[in-house]
Amino acid sequence: RKEVEQDPGPFNVPEGATVAFNCTYSNSASQSFFWYRQDCRKEPKLLMSVYSSGNEDGRFTAQLNRASQYISLLIRDSKLSDSATYLCVVQKGSARQLTFGSGTQLTVLP
Amino acid sequence: NAGVTQTPKFQVLKTGQSMTLQCAQDMNHNSMYWYRQDPGMGLRLIYYSASEGTTDKGEVPNGYNVSRLNKREFSLRLESAAPSQTSVYFCASGGSSAADVYAQYFGPGTRLTVT
Numbered sequence: 001r002k003e004v005e006q007d008p009g010p011f012n013v014p015e016g017a018t019v020a021f022n023c024t025y026s027n028s029a030s031q032s033f034f035w036y037r038q039d040c041r042k043e044p045k046l047l048m049s050v051y052s053s054g055n056e057d058g059r060f061t062a063q064l065n066r067a068s069q070y071i072s073l074l075i076r077d078s079k080l081s082d083s084a085t086y087l088c089v090v091q092k093g094s095a096r097q098l099t100f101g102s103g104t105q106l107t108v109l110p
Numbered sequence: 111n112a113g114v115t116q117t118p119k120f121q122v123l124k125t126g127q128s129m130t131l132q133c134a135q136d137m138n139h140n141s142m143y144w145y146r147q148d149p150g151m152g153l154r155l156i157y158y159s160a161s162e163g164t165t166d167k168g169e170v171p172n173g174y175n176v177s178r179l180n181k182r183e184f185s186l187r188l189e190s191a192a193p194s195q196t197s198v199y200f201c202a203s204g205g206s207s208a209a210d211v212y213a214q215y216f217g218p219g220t221r222l223t224v225t
């Protein structure tokens with residue numbers, strides 16, 4: 001089983017749509033969780049951290065379910081500029097290392 | 111602040127040649143990392159340095175060496191390049207505020223082709 005699993009997509013959605021990405025992780029000792037976005041041929045950039053209580057940043061909402069070892073990202077009112085690959089990222093146990101999912105590709109269509 | 115910088119941006123090597131990829135960060139982070147990214151494989155950790163003076167192997171260290179020159183700089187060396195090392199290499203740093211102590215911030219990457 002992969003340490004971090006994501007649906008690779010692609011997700012093709014119209015502008016204004018709401019889209020949700022899911023991710024599962026295998027290491028129950030993980031304490032920190034993140035979503036990164038990566039544009040084509042660019043570096044990954046931190047989108048948001050994911051907290052146990054759930055957190056929101058504008059149109060983006062992240063949720064964590066520790067019992068199910070499941071993380072989600074919801075994007076509301078999709079923009080063309082949201083087109084990218086979204087990486088689910090989990091801290092590796094107690095170490096200062098991160099494990100990256102393979103990413104979910106999103107294309108927002110005009 | 112420049113964040114994390116990497117040089118070179120592109121490089122073509124012949125099999126057996128050596129080269130060093132340079133990385134520097136100006137965010138006063140303790141930890142630095144080298145990853146490679148291949149299509150369908152995601153990001154894989156090559157080596158990391160939790161603090162100045164220490165380095166440790168990651169998931170795919172074979173064929174690479176690293177040097178943590180000081181707190182700002184962390185270099186990756188390919189002693190004898192092989193076609194299997196054709197990839198995009200990213201340097202990252204992390205370990206800042208207590209809230210996101212594990213978050214990492216990436217440089218723009220080096221696209222390496224080995225022929």
